[in-house]
Amino acid sequence: xxxxxxxxxxTSMARIxxxxxxxxxxxRGVFGESWEARFEETLSxxxxxxxxxxxxxxxxxxxxLEATKLQKRFEKDREYIPKTYADVAQDVYHNEDYMRNLYxxxxxxxxxxxxxxxxxxxxxxxxxVPRMLASDDRSFVDVGVGxxxxxxxxxxxxxxxxxxxxxxxxxxxxxxxxxxxxFNLLDRWQCELRNVLSAEIRQDWPFLxxxxxLEHLEDPVTFLKxxxxxxxxxxxxxxxxxxxxxxxxxxxLYNEPRDIIAQLEEAGFELIDFLEEKGYESIAEEPVPRxxxxxxx
Amino acid sequence: xxxxxxxxxxxEVFGDGNLNIFPEMTAKHVANWDSFNHINLIIALxxxxxxxxxxxxxxxxxxxxxxxxxxxxxxxxxxx
Numbered sequence: 001x002x003x004x005x006x007x008x009x010x011t012s013m014a015r016i017x018x019x020x021x022x023x024x025x026x027x028r029g030v031f032g033e034s035w036e037a038r039f040e041e042t043l044s045x046x047x048x049x050x051x052x053x054x055x056x057x058x059x060x061x062x063x064x065l066e067a068t069k070l071q072k073r074f075e076k077d078r079e080y081i082p083k084t085y086a087d088v089a090q091d092v093y094h095n096e097d098y099m100r101n102l103y104x105x106x107x108x109x110x111x112x113x114x115x116x117x118x119x120x121x122x123x124x125x126x127x128x129v130p131r132m133l134a135s136d137d138r139s140f141v142d143v144g145v146g147x148x149x150x151x152x153x154x155x156x157x158x159x160x161x162x163x164x165x166x167x168x169x170x171x172x173x174x175x176x177x178x179x180x181x182x183f184n185l186l187d188r189w190q191c192e193l194r195n196v197l198s199a200e201i202r203q204d205w206p207f208l209x210x211x212x213x214l215e216h217l218e219d220p221v222t223f224l225k226x227x228x229x230x231x232x233x234x235x236x237x238x239x240x241x242x243x244x245x246x247x248x249x250x251x252x253l254y255n256e257p258r259d260i261i262a263q264l265e266e267a268g269f270e271l272i273d274f275l276e277e278k279g280y281e282s283i284a285e286e287p288v289p290r291x292x293x294x295x296x297x
Numbered sequence: 298x299x300x301x302x303x304x305x306x307x308x309e310v311f312g313d314g315n316l317n318i319f320p321e322m323t324a325k326h327v328a329n330w331d332s333f334n335h336i337n338l339i340i341a342l343x344x345x346x347x348x349x350x351x352x353x354x355x356x357x358x359x360x361x362x363x364x365x366x367x368x369x370x371x372x373x374x375x376x377x
Contacts (some may be wrong), residue, residue: 018360065356
């Protein structure tokens with residue numbers, strides 16, 4: 001059996017949530033063996049224990065069902081449920097049970113189980129990682145580290161990559177550290193619990209990540225201006241956002257990539273390249289969840 | 298409202314007028330019971346019964362028997 005952890009995941013998923021039993025097979029069918037090998041590596045290092053894997057699957061099922069139900073509501077209303085940043089910080093980022101048991105495992109597994117999230121990952125490896133590997137200075141900052149997934153991708157790209165992460169959630173910091181530990185990366189990465197808007201922050205990073213943060217903010221432009229200040233002249237950033245994709249903590253609605261491009265340019269970024277991907281095809285012109293990823297300087 | 302109404306909802310959501318539900322029925326017994334139709338089913342049941350399902354409850358409905366139990370917990374005397 002070449003990918004025993006993926007097989008175990010698939011079997012457990014079919015038992016826990018029979019209505020999601022085709023998820024792994026669909027991804028395997030579209031993305032093939034390279035997808036399966038990547039998924040196997042993550043499962044074997046982070047969810048090797050049966051109970052841990054089962055808990056992660058349960059978290060993912062809840063995360064995905066919540067998002068799908070919100071999407072159905074969004075199809076009618078075309079707006080996110082009104083919430084403030086303070087609301088979502090309390091309900092989500094500082095809620096240990098929600099973060100550990102639903103949100104973080106849900107997001108982590110979505111990188112492999114949602115086609116648009118996996119396509120974004122492939123784009124990251126094809127277009128952004130080579131930019132870092134071509135540089136003498138391979139240090140990066142990850143703002144809004146979340147699960148630590150993208151930090152891990154960069155750290156695994158080469159043994160001389162070093163990174164620093166910021167997040168406002170202690171639970172995200174802990175989960176990210178758990179991921180780095182699983183991949184033996186803790187000696188090249190550190191995480192600080194800090195809001196980058198309200199602190200003295202280093203301002204000459206050669207590489208910057210900020211993955212799916214913008215849609216969580218009341219004022220993305222102020223945040224983007226801070227990111228621009230953190231990136232050195234000639235540096236490269238990878239910034240992404242969700243589009244027409246409601247979630248428990250999404251408060252800023254982007255309808256098109258051009259909405260985000262306008263904000264990036266207002267913040268002083270130069271757009272180098274971008275990707276837009278849909279979660280699935282719409283049937284009757286209803287809005288579908290999308291991601292957009294931008295490489296900026 | 299009894300289990301007949303639940304069966305009606307299943308038939309509407311899955312587009313099969315001949316679908317007969319039973320307690321052990323899961324997604325493997327119904328061709329297009331995927332996560333999207335699971336949510337369509339949830340929403341149809343919420344509207345029909347005037348209730349709201351929590352995330353935990355949506356996730357726990359692995360079979361029709363589980364679904365009926367949750368409806369009963371919410372005060373609806375649904376019986377086979």
